[in-house]
Amino acid sequence: MGKVIVITSGKGGVGKSTSVANIGTALAMLGKSVVVVDADIGLRNLDIIMGLESRVVYNSMDVIDGSCELEKALVTDRRVENLKLLAASQRNNKTDVQPEQMKDVCLKLRETHDYVLIDSPAGIEQGFENASSAAEAALIVTTPDVSAVRDADRIIGLLQAKEVSDLQLIINRFAPNMVKKGDMLNQYDVLDVLSIKLIGIVPEDPSIVGSSNRGLPLIYDATSEAAGAYKRIARRLDGQDVPVPEFKAIGWFSNMFGKLFGLD
């Protein structure tokens, strides 16, 4: 029997879907059987980030209303066959699904897969309730800024009230150069106030744009630092002991060197 993990944040646009796509792919590459569930009903985009939009025929709504069997609604990834996607309905609304219904679907998926990763919509309303209804663990995504951390704190409080106690933090879009200049909160500032365990820091990475253009999760880009960070997060999630590296700012010397030679 597998584990149901919700990826959530409170604040929108901090990288939940990106995280689900990349961690899901990385876990599958470790040989685990993984289902990623898009719980952002009405605003689905996990299928697009994973480049699977053309393969989606059914969605979780069809499973809930009984018009399609669960197994049949799962879309198999183009590259890793032990990675599946359960898409969200684009025509329905968050309130068309009840937390109990979503929970049933996720618990069924757990019986046959090692990991069920749920991509939560932003906010603290019904969409979040649906996404977290079956979760035994949560990854909270935040960016290092005051608003995102505040919203993460609210979500942590709500999850603890639901007795989801296995909570771990992803700090996304971390920019070591800005931290060094004193223009961005560092990981210690964030961890100090949120007081949950850190599972990883994902650096700001412009190659994410190209990767979503192509519909190919970043993880396939061997040179990307963010890809490396997601791979390590997947291994930690899977119980391996992988240290979190310090991200170093690029010093003025190498920076100037880079500028001189047009590498910037």
Place this chain on the structure above:
Amino acid sequence: MLQRLIRFLRREEPSSKIASNRLKLILVQDRLGVNEEVMKDLQQEITQVLSRYFTLDKNQVEIDLQREDQAMALVANIPIRGMKGRD
């Protein structure tokens, strides 16, 4: 580099430091629904009561709200100079 030097010369606080302090206050207020004023009153009253028993430096009393797993904890750091003579 240059930016940091300018900042140093102007004695400007880095924005990350300001963010960190704002964040701490905001979270205290969010978590308990109390504001800064309530915390200040609390600090004053606690200091008043304690100074009937101890000699304290009023400016060093720190009272903070922190989260410990499921609950909030009121954490106070109150350096004591000595005991007050009682009669």
